[in-house]
Amino acid sequence: MTDTSRIHLPMQLGGIVRQAWRDLLSVYYANTPVWRWLKSGALVFLGFFLWMGGNVLLAYWPDATALQYAMAYGFVLLAWGPLTHLLVVPTVIRLRRTAQRPLVRRFARHGSKINFGTFLVIVAVVGTLAPGVMLLDFSSGFGADAGGDVTAELTCETGAEAVSCEVETSTGVDHVVLTSGGEVLDRSDEPPYAVSASRDALSDGPSGAQFEIELRDANGDTLRRFVRTV
């Protein structure tokens, strides 16, 4: 007795692959307005996923250059996906039906391959060059090399009539202000940046009288803010 399923298995697999390819092509060339938008939207999603996912994994595996190409694929896909399905595929289909000149007919016959090939070349270039706009920064603001981050220690004393505070280890700070209810109540330009205010001057916050200590740079921009409740 012959095992027919074993004999036909390669043929069956081949049939499945051929059918899958035909199905893929039918989706690729589906050209109603709705499907153009659906495919474009799906590719934008895929693009974001690859771009962001590649970036985050690259933060942990900085040597994995293959991730740069995955990121580049996603990054370029954000624009190229909609371009392909809103413009290139409809144009190719129209030209295949209407083009008279041999050169145009030839272009139409291979239009999708040219489009995909161009896309891959751009992905390869962008992946290799890895431009800054494609790379998301996961280190800024964290750790010792964070340029704009200011760590400081705030010590406050609350008396019956007044509050007073001092700031220690305040590298990068130009001046310190004590505010409450949006109004500046005191300011200090020299270390140890001692500021104080009367308790009556403090406005109410959600859990009682509240004031803020802001560490500012020379331009007046806030580097760090502490919120304290009396």
Next chain:
Amino acid sequence: MSAIASLFRNDYDSDGFRTCSVTGLDVHRSVENHVKLFGLTAVIALAFGGIFAFTVAMTRWEFIGFLDPGSYYTHLSLHAWNLLIFWMVFMEIAILYVGGPMVLGRTLPLRRLATAGWVIMALGAVGVNASILLTEAPNEAPLLTAYVPLPVSPWFYGTAIVFLLGTTIAALPFFATIWLETRGTRRTLPLVAFGAFITGIIAVEAILGGIAAFAYAFAWRIDLIASVDPGIYRQLYWIIGHGSQQINLLAMITVWYFLTHVVGGAVVVSEKISRTAFVFYLFFINLGAAHHLLVDPGVSAGWRIWNTSYAFYGAAFASMIHAFAIPAGIEAGRRRRGQGGGLFGWLTSAPWGNPVFAATVFSIILFGFLGGITGVVMGQMQVNMTWHNTFAAVGHFHATVVLGTTLAFMGLVFFVIKTMFRRDFVSETLAAAVPYAYAGAMSIVTLMMMYAGILYGVPRRTAEVVRNIPGSEFSFAAAIPIFMIFGLFAVVAIASGALFILVSVGSLLFGDRLPGGDDGGLLPEGGLHADGGQPIHAVELRGTFTLCLVFLAVFIAIYVLNWYLVTQLWAIGA
């Protein structure tokens, strides 16, 4: 005034019934008018809450930085209460009346109670809005959580209780209908009525929890009791805090079954399996609330593990069943009608130009891929720690209740405009554009929220997003590119929401009245019950199977990536 009164007029027979030209249901005046009343109120809440969507989004987008921190929390509270609660709950009462008396062809029992319920709900909603708007220090705007001992106005708790009581009263006619229908018979309810019934049961659970939580806090705020236990309060609170969103989920799935059948020609592949999935929800969906309590000190390890793994999968399993059953129903229904061959022909030939169908299918796809997957991922005890209280959690619930529920309800509003108000759209093109524009833009907004939260740890609730966050040690300036994309698409999404309101209200006021018997172009080719020929088990469902494989592949990729991120949080011996 006469224009509004005319909205509630239709041609009924001497018994007050008429036959719907789209669904074929016998609709009684009492049911229809109450559905319209609750639906219109919901749209007003949507419009009001949508205004605050703009101010909140433009504040989170620090490039604009619209509001100061004090005003931001008030606006955020108004946004949340009007969109997560009032828009949804008014719609859900309408859905209960559709799923109950309308589908069953009955009159609405206890009509005065239904109207009284609406009045009390409306008073409660206005009261909650007023209490938030008039919040003054030392009180704080409550957002949704209103955690004790955060000082929140007692008026807020009082009016929220009024709203919940009104909702209970408004739901009673639905339960009376089910009781009347099933009394003395072993006949089962139609699937849509069954789904609405399970929704109603979960709603009762949630409302009881809400009344208990808010009454407890209210008693404390008016000095009836000296203190409250924050741990007990949070347990009580999350019965409604998350339970209210489970009502949204079930109502949405009920709407999916209803609308895909009516406008897409879907059939139910297996009633028993779909009903079983609803019953799974009944027992397990409320456990989703557990992920809010995982960082609380008062719950045991056993409690955490049970709620976030073994039992939690009961709800995930139910969702998987619906995720297969509904597209399979569309594929089977359309193939039986001979509409589309090949792998996806049934889908490519679907009525995508019909905004009701498009909104429903986008709701299914986007809820599944963005809301459902992230819900299961975030519901895991370990992975939850990287999501909770970051902007990613906000992204998750925008994916569920905005891309899922709101989109489905938008489709339902369009459906009601044609079938119950009997008005043609003021512009078919603009109506058709709404689900595409809204779903597209809101999807990107939601993705950016998730990326900002999960990749950068950007917190939720703060007005200042990427710099100067009070008390924080670091800046999130690196996340600025993500917020630029977020902000731009938030503007498009809000504009699309405004377009929905304009088309809906414009159609009610200026749309042509549809003549009797006209289906308004809603029905699929071949009508509601086309002769399919093939029995359902003989229909090939390989398109749905392929889509499910894609879904599972995405699920696995996201699951693995999130677990990988968890493993990178610390390194032993490093």
